[in-house]
Amino acid sequence: MYSTSDLRKGLKIEIDGEPYIIIEFEFSKPGKGQALYRCKMRNMITGNQFVKTYRSSDKFVKPALEERKMQYLYNQDDEYHFMDSENFEQIFVVRDQLGDNVNFMVDNMEVDVLFFQDRPIDVSLPNFVNLLVTQADPWVKGDTSGSDTKPITVETGYVLQVPPFVDQGDKIQIDTRTGAYVTRVKE
Amino acid sequence: MLDLQGLRTRAAFFQAIRHFFVELGFLEVDTPIRQPALIPEAHIHPLFADSWFLQASPELCMKRLLACGCEHIFQVARCFRKDERGRLHLEEMTLLEWYRKDADYRDLMEDCERLVGALAMRMAEAGVAGVDEKGSLLVAGRTIDLSPPWTRLSVTEAFSRWSPMSLPQALAEDMFDEILVEHVEPHLGWDQPLFLMDYPVELASLARTKPGEPQVAERVELYLAGVEIANGFSELCDPVEQRIRFAREIELIVTSGRTAPAMPERFLEDLGRLDQAAGIALGLDRLLMLFLGADSVARVQSFSPDDF
Numbered sequence: 001m002y003s004t005s006d007l008r009k010g011l012k013i014e015i016d017g018e019p020y021i022i023i024e025f026e027f028s029k030p031g032k033g034q035a036l037y038r039c040k041m042r043n044m045i046t047g048n049q050f051v052k053t054y055r056s057s058d059k060f061v062k063p064a065l066e067e068r069k070m071q072y073l074y075n076q077d078d079e080y081h082f083m084d085s086e087n088f089e090q091i092f093v094v095r096d097q098l099g100d101n102v103n104f105m106v107d108n109m110e111v112d113v114l115f116f117q118d119r120p121i122d123v124s125l126p127n128f129v130n131l132l133v134t135q136a137d138p139w140v141k142g143d144t145s146g147s148d149t150k151p152i153t154v155e156t157g158y159v160l161q162v163p164p165f166v167d168q169g170d171k172i173q174i175d176t177r178t179g180a181y182v183t184r185v186k187e
Numbered sequence: 188m189l190d191l192q193g194l195r196t197r198a199a200f201f202q203a204i205r206h207f208f209v210e211l212g213f214l215e216v217d218t219p220i221r222q223p224a225l226i227p228e229a230h231i232h233p234l235f236a237d238s239w240f241l242q243a244s245p246e247l248c249m250k251r252l253l254a255c256g257c258e259h260i261f262q263v264a265r266c267f268r269k270d271e272r273g274r275l276h277l278e279e280m281t282l283l284e285w286y287r288k289d290a291d292y293r294d295l296m297e298d299c300e301r302l303v304g305a306l307a308m309r310m311a312e313a314g315v316a317g318v319d320e321k322g323s324l325l326v327a328g329r330t331i332d333l334s335p336p337w338t339r340l341s342v343t344e345a346f347s348r349w350s351p352m353s354l355p356q357a358l359a360e361d362m363f364d365e366i367l368v369e370h371v372e373p374h375l376g377w378d379q380p381l382f383l384m385d386y387p388v389e390l391a392s393l394a395r396t397k398p399g400e401p402q403v404a405e406r407v408e409l410y411l412a413g414v415e416i417a418n419g420f421s422e423l424c425d426p427v428e429q430r431i432r433f434a435r436e437i438e439l440i441v442t443s444g445r446t447a448p449a450m451p452e453r454f455l456e457d458l459g460r461l462d463q464a465a466g467i468a469l470g471l472d473r474l475l476m477l478f479l480g481a482d483s484v485a486r487v488q489s490f491s492p493d494d495f
Contacts, residue, residue, distance in 0.1 A: 005270050030372070032230065034230040034364050035271070053368075
């Protein structure tokens with residue numbers, strides 16, 4: 001159990017059987033009054049947010065969360081399959097739970113999967129991934145149109161803006177947190 | 188943690204406080220930080236040092252000094268309150284307390300108006316971020332005029348303006364603190380500083396009640412930019428009534444599962460020698476935070492807990 005003195009931004013607590021993360025935290029104590037702990041929390045499964053003020057007598061359940069290193073294997077329609085890198089156990093996560101992550105996942109990628117009570121609830125990718133450019137218009141030297149970026153498609157089907165010199169068959173690095181182009185990489 | 192310029196400003200701030208009170212004829216006192224007795228207060232958790240208490244405020248000793256003949260006294264005191272940590276709280280903080288014999292909370296409010304105004308002018312000379320050249324406070328894009336008189340608002344009136352429920356209802360449903368913090372405090376002290384005054388007597392264990400109004404205590408809180416800065420009373424000087432109020436606080440402490448503190452007998456004994464007095468505690472870390480335009484009290488310390 002956690003007590004109010006454990007509360008802080010980033011702490012994960014269980015409320016009504018669901019895991020929440022505290023995203024904003026403020027301690028207040030009006031003069032001569034009691035300590036109040038205002039928490040803004042996000043449900044780690046649904047993403048729903050709410051605000052609640054607790055008192056120092058309140059107690060909180062520590063959620064059964066576990067992060068495991070896994071390898072992304074393949075997807076079959078909406079099911080994305082992963083394998084535990086240590087015990088080779090396989091699981092799958094549905095597409096909705098992955099959100100924008102699907103834009104950056106390629107076979108055999110190492111990811112962190114967060115489990116709540118043995119159910120996978122979140123997948124964290126590396127901050128930077130290298131992806132193959134599968135479709136790009138060629139760069140015409142002496143192009144005077146003045147545009148300094150062009151759209152390309154990478155192997156996952158994700159479309160993004162890159163500098164004009166990037167060609168089909170190149171590998172580029174993408175920041176998975178923003179989805180933006182970082183650099184062209186040589187392999 | 189403050190840089191060299193910040194340390195100089197903090198030093199100038201303390202010197203200006205001492206100058207202000209010495210000019211008014213106050214005696215500076217320094218009472219022990221570590222004591223074997225404390226004022227029983229339901230929601231203040233003491234820190235201990237080798238089984239004695241670290242003071243939560245210098246109130247107990249300063250009121251005993253008044254009872255023993257002092258007339259106007261002030262102190263800049265390090266105080267300790269367990270488990271208080273946030274943007275506006277540190278477990279170790281600096282309080283300014285001053286007491287006037289034969290005075291009431293109205294006199295304290297006038298002291299505040301003059302003191303904070305004088306300090307702001309001194310800070311303006313030092314060129315701080317939170318005060319303009321005219322000595323007005325600058326917070327979150329707002330300019331707070333410090334020229335007196337400041338707004339005086341009763342707790343009842345504040346609740347009728349901003350609370351979703353009336354003051355009696357908030358007290359009956361044990362929601363006073365939550366409503367004060369969520370709905371009332373954010374409005375206080377933005378055009379000019381504001382005194383929130385006349386508290387329900389059960390929320391002012393050390394304050395005298397208003398003449399003819401036994402349910403209302405002469406307690407006042409000063410607010411600047413939504414931040415509580417000072418808390419003062421027309422002091423309760425009746426040892427019999429004070430004992431009853433302390434017993435109630437001790438009961439609340441026991442109910443919350445903590446160890447009952449002893450009744451401060453020597454304090455009650457001395458209180459019988461006091462006729463009328465008023466005293467107030469002002470949070471110097473918070474005031475300096477506003478003057479420096481800082482976002483937390485930790486930022487205006489020479490060392491904060493994060494600096495170790």
